[in-house]
Amino acid sequence: MSQRSLRKTRELEWRRQDILAAAERLFSQKGFFKTSMVEIAEEAEFAIGTVYQFFKSKEQMYLSLIEAKMEKFAGLIDERVSVATSATDKLEAVIRTKLEYFEKNRNFFRIYVSEWSGFEWTLKSAFGEQTWKRYQAQLELVGDIMRSGIRRGEFRAVDPAESAYALHGMLNSTIYLWILQVKPPGSLVTKSGSLLTLFLQGVSRPLARQRSGSPKPKSIV
Amino acid sequence: MSQRSLRKTRELEWRRQDILAAAERLFSQKGFFKTSMVEIAEEAEFAIGTVYQFFKSKEQMYLSLIEAKMEKFAGLIDERVSVATSATDKLEAVIRTKLEYFEKNRNFFRIYVSEWSGFEWTLKSAFGEQTWKRYQAQLELVGDIMRSGIRRGEFRAVDPAESAYALHGMLNSTIYLWILQVKPPGSLVTKSGSLLTLFLQGVSRPLARQRSGSPKPKSIV
Amino acid sequence: MSQRSLRKTRELEWRRQDILAAAERLFSQKGFFKTSMVEIAEEAEFAIGTVYQFFKSKEQMYLSLIEAKMEKFAGLIDERVSVATSATDKLEAVIRTKLEYFEKNRNFFRIYVSEWSGFEWTLKSAFGEQTWKRYQAQLELVGDIMRSGIRRGEFRAVDPAESAYALHGMLNSTIYLWILQVKPPGSLVTKSGSLLTLFLQGVSRPLARQRSGSPKPKSIV
Amino acid sequence: MSQRSLRKTRELEWRRQDILAAAERLFSQKGFFKTSMVEIAEEAEFAIGTVYQFFKSKEQMYLSLIEAKMEKFAGLIDERVSVATSATDKLEAVIRTKLEYFEKNRNFFRIYVSEWSGFEWTLKSAFGEQTWKRYQAQLELVGDIMRSGIRRGEFRAVDPAESAYALHGMLNSTIYLWILQVKPPGSLVTKSGSLLTLFLQGVSRPLARQRSGSPKPKSIV
DNA sequence: TATGAATGAGAGTTCATTCAT
DNA sequence: TATGAATGAACTCTCATTCAT
Numbered sequence: 001m002s003q004r005s006l007r008k009t010r011e012l013e014w015r016r017q018d019i020l021a022a023a024e025r026l027f028s029q030k031g032f033f034k035t036s037m038v039e040i041a042e043e044a045e046f047a048i049g050t051v052y053q054f055f056k057s058k059e060q061m062y063l064s065l066i067e068a069k070m071e072k073f074a075g076l077i078d079e080r081v082s083v084a085t086s087a088t089d090k091l092e093a094v095i096r097t098k099l100e101y102f103e104k105n106r107n108f109f110r111i112y113v114s115e116w117s118g119f120e121w122t123l124k125s126a127f128g129e130q131t132w133k134r135y136q137a138q139l140e141l142v143g144d145i146m147r148s149g150i151r152r153g154e155f156r157a158v159d160p161a162e163s164a165y166a167l168h169g170m171l172n173s174t175i176y177l178w179i180l181q182v183k184p185p186g187s188l189v190t191k192s193g194s195l196l197t198l199f200l201q202g203v204s205r206p207l208a209r210q211r212s213g214s215p216k217p218k219s220i221v
Numbered sequence: 222m223s224q225r226s227l228r229k230t231r232e233l234e235w236r237r238q239d240i241l242a243a244a245e246r247l248f249s250q251k252g253f254f255k256t257s258m259v260e261i262a263e264e265a266e267f268a269i270g271t272v273y274q275f276f277k278s279k280e281q282m283y284l285s286l287i288e289a290k291m292e293k294f295a296g297l298i299d300e301r302v303s304v305a306t307s308a309t310d311k312l313e314a315v316i317r318t319k320l321e322y323f324e325k326n327r328n329f330f331r332i333y334v335s336e337w338s339g340f341e342w343t344l345k346s347a348f349g350e351q352t353w354k355r356y357q358a359q360l361e362l363v364g365d366i367m368r369s370g371i372r373r374g375e376f377r378a379v380d381p382a383e384s385a386y387a388l389h390g391m392l393n394s395t396i397y398l399w400i401l402q403v404k405p406p407g408s409l410v411t412k413s414g415s416l417l418t419l420f421l422q423g424v425s426r427p428l429a430r431q432r433s434g435s436p437k438p439k440s441i442v
Numbered sequence: 443m444s445q446r447s448l449r450k451t452r453e454l455e456w457r458r459q460d461i462l463a464a465a466e467r468l469f470s471q472k473g474f475f476k477t478s479m480v481e482i483a484e485e486a487e488f489a490i491g492t493v494y495q496f497f498k499s500k501e502q503m504y505l506s507l508i509e510a511k512m513e514k515f516a517g518l519i520d521e522r523v524s525v526a527t528s529a530t531d532k533l534e535a536v537i538r539t540k541l542e543y544f545e546k547n548r549n550f551f552r553i554y555v556s557e558w559s560g561f562e563w564t565l566k567s568a569f570g571e572q573t574w575k576r577y578q579a580q581l582e583l584v585g586d587i588m589r590s591g592i593r594r595g596e597f598r599a600v601d602p603a604e605s606a607y608a609l610h611g612m613l614n615s616t617i618y619l620w621i622l623q624v625k626p627p628g629s630l631v632t633k634s635g636s637l638l639t640l641f642l643q644g645v646s647r648p649l650a651r652q653r654s655g656s657p658k659p660k661s662i663v
Numbered sequence: 664m665s666q667r668s669l670r671k672t673r674e675l676e677w678r679r680q681d682i683l684a685a686a687e688r689l690f691s692q693k694g695f696f697k698t699s700m701v702e703i704a705e706e707a708e709f710a711i712g713t714v715y716q717f718f719k720s721k722e723q724m725y726l727s728l729i730e731a732k733m734e735k736f737a738g739l740i741d742e743r744v745s746v747a748t749s750a751t752d753k754l755e756a757v758i759r760t761k762l763e764y765f766e767k768n769r770n771f772f773r774i775y776v777s778e779w780s781g782f783e784w785t786l787k788s789a790f791g792e793q794t795w796k797r798y799q800a801q802l803e804l805v806g807d808i809m810r811s812g813i814r815r816g817e818f819r820a821v822d823p824a825e826s827a828y829a830l831h832g833m834l835n836s837t838i839y840l841w842i843l844q845v846k847p848p849g850s851l852v853t854k855s856g857s858l859l860t861l862f863l864q865g866v867s868r869p870l871a872r873q874r875s876g877s878p879k880p881k882s883i884v
Numbered sequence: 885t886a887t888g889a890a891t892g893a894g895a896g897t898t899c900a901t902t903c904a905t
Numbered sequence: 906t907a908t909g910a911a912t913g914a915a916c917t918c919t920c921a922t923t924c925a926t
Contacts, residue, residue, distance in 0.1 A: 475696035556777070588866070591866070595868060596867070596868065597866045597867060597868060598864075598866055598867065598868050598869070600857070600861065600866050601857070603840070604837065604840070604854070604857070605861065605866055607836040607837055607839070607840045608833040608836060608837060608858070608861055609833075610832075610836050611831075611832035611833045611834070611835050611836030611837065611839075612829040612830075612832045612833050613832070614832050614836070615828040615829060615831050615832030615835070616825065616828055616829060616832065618828070618832075619824070619825070619828045633825070636821070636822070636825070637829070639865075640821065640826060640829055640865065641865055641866060642865040642866055642867040643819075643864070643865040643867055644860075644861065644862055644863040644864040644865035645809070645812070645818045645819055645821050645826055645862060645863055646817070646818060646819065646863040646864055647816060647817065647818060647819050648819065
């Protein structure tokens, strides 16, 4: 490819990214349905026709957006997890990476979570085979970590899928809470430690359990 | 009120409920935006004009739906929690009630969760001041339970709000997983035990803690 | 059906007809593609939404229009042909009816002929199975007349389908010419006689042929 | 003009023809409105901008296409007619040439006939003054042939314009029929003989007329 | 009170044409 | 001269809402 067309290609890619960024901002603020293509075009400072030269439909644009972001997110997690050795360390990597990623991509979190829960109940079929697989793959990754941790004696014999889902939910709602706070009281990643502990140890007071035959747990079941 | 107008009032309320039920079915299947008012009217077997005599707008109907369901849900939880004594028992009540409620109200769960996450980021203001407070109140209820549990020595000194959110997320994703499975492998409520344990003890192998010979955790599962 | 709803149904049908009439005017003036649904709505003095309550799409409206008109036209021809006895009389009925019908339905002629020739090359599949069958049926009707005329010794042994098509073309271009003339020099139906004669006898001078073995026709073929 | 610029001019003309050929293919398949300029450019393997250097608009391109083809067609007819002597021979030349031409230019026939009938009702003004005159001129040529044939005693005293139109229609629908048949049963030109006879003699059995004062024609009018 | 036809703003999308490179 | 990205008017169609009956 000539120098010239290389530059053109690059510039085109920039514009594509500009449009995606505009779309991300709007989708995260107003949701998919309340955001119109004209608004996206205006936000990106292009004519509507230009937007349609980059994305053949609103859905396809939404998809591209999610897929690109998920790709990056998944890549990060895979990378960090693969270098960790113990199951506990791998979990720590998952938690820390997720918090880090969404701390930097707050806008995308809104899209991610509304994709996960809810409106794609309708659209899952039409929307992103790909995206859906990413979700599953990530949950299975944590499932695998759980399985290996159990095998290695690091974890109790919990249900791997269920605990993976539980962790997923814990993290999501934590991120959600943090984003919601108008003035977040510090970085989100700092919470990884306590979240890991929460997931590993639970909320019970360990001493209490060790000291004596505490009668409470009986009443639980 | 006369006998006659009493009957009328009652019948009106029935119609209102029919319409809400129809709306719930459709909203949960297709989402708020993909469901049209005419469809709701048809599903409820009324004319569109009639629907508009009960609800002044689509949003307001959606709101009424959520509020009614949340009211009931919150009532249940409050009731069950108030009769439990220890913080652990209260947590157990929260978990069991939530699972029970959404097992019976699967359709509503889809609405609930998509309300929680996502699209109402825009609509929170327009949409249900009320609903929003319910959410908050419920999370604070769990926060209070945590606080009291910590005070009473049942729990570690975790952050009450954060752990409340964590529990919230854990439960939601568990319910989500269960609903998603085409053929759920048994009742959802049966999971309350393991979820409580998960939240209390975490996933770590208790042996470390058992060194001093605490046999309790066994009995939990 | 109650008196009341009968009246309503009737009025609805009137409105439907008004819209179709407006559409006919515009389609015949500007063609299918150059006519917009908004224009049709304005011409019919309705809002665009109203138009879409009667016809689910532009194509479907166009189709309805053609089908209704063709139905009537075909009905007329069938009726008149069936009461004629000789093949010649049947041909005369076809010719006269066609001229009469399109003299009264000039606007529709433009649509009819542009449907026949040309743009439906693309749309035949999407557009009106029905309409297409009507066309064919009518041509076959004339084909049948030709066949029976040949059998009865009224006609030469011409190819029935080809001569049917030839007649079809003759009539269409005659109607076309007449409509095109800004000030038509009298009624179109008056031409049926000379057209029938033309189709039966051709343009040659008959005397020449009758008197002797005229040598001209030889050189023709 | 220099050698160099001669070559350039020639090459430009080739490109122009390539584009026109691409346009003809697409217009005949999909019609004027359903064919986009970008498609034409792609079919011709040029960039859209290049196409616009040869034709200032879509309409103008369509016009150029028709005019060039009509020019050739008219030239052929004029040439062949001028060498024929009797009116009958001239008619034969017209018929044969038309069939021949459209047998070789099927694609163009679709455009020609849809131009003749129908959508250009609107566009006649905007579209091709020129083209329109060609049409008229050709019909008048046949009208003149008829007139001279009548004067020379070859034909009955038919209306020249009307019979010219009738012939025009006959030929068009014959060509149409032939093109429509998926597997045409032989060459189209072979039909010139029977079409000429049809136009000259009509469909009646000549014997009947010769034998006696056949009573049929009376009943016709 | 119940009805459902009428409304029209607004959505997503297309495509002929321009013009900087 | 050739290119093709950018443009935006115009199109078809939807649907929440109103109001006369």
